[in-house]
Amino acid sequence: MCEDLTNITNLWQVNLKPLNNLKAEFTPQQVFDYISKHTTIPFNSQPAETFEKVLFFLTAGFSIILIDGIDKALVAPAQGYPARSVSAPEAEGSLRGTRESFCDTGRKNMALIRRRIRSKGLVIETMQLGEATKTEITLYYHTGFCDMEMVKKVKDRLNSINIPIITESGFLAPFIDTTKGSLFSAVSYTEKPDVLSAKICEGKIGIMADGCPFALIYPFTFAEHFYTSDDYSQRPYFVSFIKLMRYIAFAISVMLPGLYITLANFAPDNLPQKLIHFIFSSKNSTPLPLFAEAVIIVIIFEIIKEAGLRLPKAIGHTVSFVAALIIGDAAIKAGLIGAAILIVCAVSTIMAFVVPSFYEPIIALRVLFLLASGIFGGTGFAFSAVFLVLNIAMVDTDKWQYTPYITVYNIKRLKDIFLKSSWRTLNK
Numbered sequence: 139m140c141e142d143l144t145n146i147t148n149l150w151q152v153n154l155k156p157l158n159n160l161k162a163e164f165t166p167q168q169v170f171d172y173i174s175k176h177t178t179i180p181f182n183s184q185p186a187e188t189f190e191k192v193l194f195f196l197t198a199g200f201s202i203i204l205i206d207g208i209d210k211a212l213v214a215p216a217q218g219y220p221a222r223s224v225s226a227p228e229a230e231g232s233l234r235g236t237r238e239s240f241c242d243t244g245r246k247n248m249a250l251i252r253r254r255i256r257s258k259g260l261v262i263e264t265m266q267l268g269e270a271t272k273t274e275i276t277l278y279y280h281t282g283f284c285d286m287e288m289v290k291k292v293k294d295r296l297n298s299i300n301i302p303i304i305t306e307s308g309f310l311a312p313f314i315d316t317t318k319g320s321l322f323s324a325v326s327y328t329e330k331p332d333v334l335s336a337k338i339c340e341g342k343i344g345i346m347a348d349g350c351p352f353a354l355i356y357p358f359t360f361a362e363h364f365y366t367s368d369d370y371s372q373r374p375y376f377v378s379f380i381k382l383m384r385y386i387a388f389a390i391s392v393m394l395p396g397l398y399i400t401l402a403n404f405a406p407d408n409l410p411q412k413l414i415h416f417i418f419s420s421k422n423s424t425p426l427p428l429f430a431e432a433v434i435i436v437i438i439f440e441i442i443k444e445a446g447l448r449l450p451k452a453i454g455h456t457v458s459f460v461a462a463l464i465i466g467d468a469a470i471k472a473g474l475i476g477a478a479i480l481i482v483c484a485v486s487t488i489m490a491f492v493v494p495s496f497y498e499p500i501i502a503l504r505v506l507f508l509l510a511s512g513i514f515g516g517t518g519f520a521f522s523a524v525f526l527v528l529n530i531a532m533v534d535t536d537k538w539q540y541t542p543y544i545t546v547y548n549i550k551r552l553k554d555i556f557l558k559s560s561w562r563t564l565n566k
Contacts, residue, residue: 143199145218153179153214166207174212182213194272227329234371239329244274244348250331268304278344288536292343306350314356317534321499324535326358333367357535361555363495377558384492391489391500395432396507396519398482402428404515420476429512431475435483
């Protein structure tokens, strides 16, 4: 056994103490048959027959019993390795619903899903991936809702992975998602067992890696990024308003800096007179061009965010506070940057956190809109908008529609995409 991975008390009480009471004379084969078939000691149904299997079970916290003269090993479950317990979610806050999140232990995560989906259609399969780490990967799906052809494709993609180290589920996402050339992905993450359970019952596939508290969900559609678990427990009129705000926040976060540069530099006649005066007075009071200011501010904001994220929480909050208030206010008063462009970039940055699962593509698209608009003006902005639409449309989700096509024949889809109907309506 590995001492730090095994519960010594359980090992003695369940396994070694009963073996110590054997008094009769046995041959090695009789001992093996007796303790594996005629005692209440729990063993794995299949003994370990190779050194690689023995090593795998030892490093997973199992105990190995070897009998002199027998070329097979009995595998006894007596795990006792240290693990983080189930706690409240940190990345996905909610007002209502469960306060449980996944932990780092794969077996505990299985229990969280089994407790929520009690029908016989739930399937949980495990496999080992990673030549060096031999990480246990778990697949969750429901045979009553999921397309089995899609399940087979996902299994084949996982089995084709040939990398030595897998320490978390994020290593698997590039192999599952077959989309090429798009900033968006058909794979999403969740740390909440209730969210994964709901997606499994919608026909999706859940994938988890032992040691990682985040589950992959495949396939994930564009509209689902604008949902939260609270949306299904609040009043429909309020949720409809919040959903529309999320779509607007996404558009503002991506396009606002580029749109501001386009209007201020290339089409100021389209702005109100008072706003033109404010923008030009701000531009004339700073040494850098407006486009250069915007690029510098966007980069600085991302550096501040990264510094606050990587530092301990107490120091991280202090860094963000000092950078946002003191440095920003001092830079404006010193005339290094304009107040207008700082406000635009700050609003754009804040809006990105409304849809946190889209943060990575939002940053890339914001920079694209900013550079294209600053160099080519309105033409660059229009090109960026077309590029955004094409990136969304080209995501491959294995027969699922990443972006739903709304026609007169399926107008009912609107009841749970841009708006939210009551459960009485959705139930039909």
